[in-house]
Amino acid sequence: MKKLEMLYEGKAKRVYKTDDVTKYWIEYKDDATAFNGEKKGSIHDKGIVNNKMSALLFKVVEASGVPTHFESLVNDREQIVKAVKILPLEVIVRNVAAGSLAKRLGLEEGYTMNETVLEFCYKDDALGDPMINEYHIAAMNFASKDQVALIKTYALKVNEILKAYFMDKGLNLIDFKLEFGDYNGEVILADEISPDTCRLWDSQTHKKMDKDRFRRDLGDVESTYQEVLERLTEGSTHA
Numbered sequence: 001m002k003k004l005e006m007l008y009e010g011k012a013k014r015v016y017k018t019d020d021v022t023k024y025w026i027e028y029k030d031d032a033t034a035f036n037g038e039k040k041g042s043i044h045d046k047g048i049v050n051n052k053m054s055a056l057l058f059k060v061v062e063a064s065g066v067p068t069h070f071e072s073l074v075n076d077r078e079q080i081v082k083a084v085k086i087l088p089l090e091v092i093v094r095n096v097a098a099g100s101l102a103k104r105l106g107l108e109e110g111y112t113m114n115e116t117v118l119e120f121c122y123k124d125d126a127l128g129d130p131m132i133n134e135y136h137i138a139a140m141n142f143a144s145k146d147q148v149a150l151i152k153t154y155a156l157k158v159n160e161i162l163k164a165y166f167m168d169k170g171l172n173l174i175d176f177k178l179e180f181g182d183y184n185g186e187v188i189l190a191d192e193i194s195p196d197t198c199r200l201w202d203s204q205t206h207k208k209m210d211k212d213r214f215r216r217d218l219g220d221v222e223s224t225y226q227e228v229l230e231r232l233t234e235g236s237t238h239a
């Protein structure tokens, strides 16, 4: 497969066309942003960690029956994916209160909730990705009701798969963000699953093992990203 012209450059990835119209070529960057682009920096080799971790987790999720855009790894920083049309939604799944939810509801980070929480945001940087509900999604035609129903089922299933998977590696999955795409009328999981898009806390020490180390200047950013990848790839049980 040939890498052709760049279609789009996002904050963390570049997307290229290929000589196969049904496939895109994705390049993961080391660039890091937070607070809707207000904080900018770089995390050495983050692109490698996120590329490898996304590939691994997309395979895990796909094996459990959730279709994903992942096709194959090209090298440390690049992968081939299905050429989806990304739906303009950020789907957030929360197992434990943290981040913006803890702030909004005045909760201690780490507060145990009775149930898993699912949130939708409208994917629009200029608006700061505002939270929306299913009425907004239908009213603005961001996705059909059938697509939303499937997205909810997939998001909760991905949560169950990943919670168990990370638990085995000594990591608690606190919350995460998913994006879905339309692939010839089929809804499939797209974007990435990485320490940029998940909150992961060490099961024993509760150390933050994710992008909050960059967002909040907690130090050990690079080494923590590397450690997460090592835990996922070495196959041993930390729990």
Ligand code: C5P
Residues within 6 Å of the ligand: 090, 092, 098, 099, 100, 101, 129, 175, 176, 177, 196, 197, 198, 199, 211
């Ligand atoms: O900031 P907030 O608490 O709403 O984030 C919830 C989860 O979604 C976190 O795991 C965060 O990394 C992820 N997220 C993301 N991209 C965004 C917003 C949130 O990956 N634009």
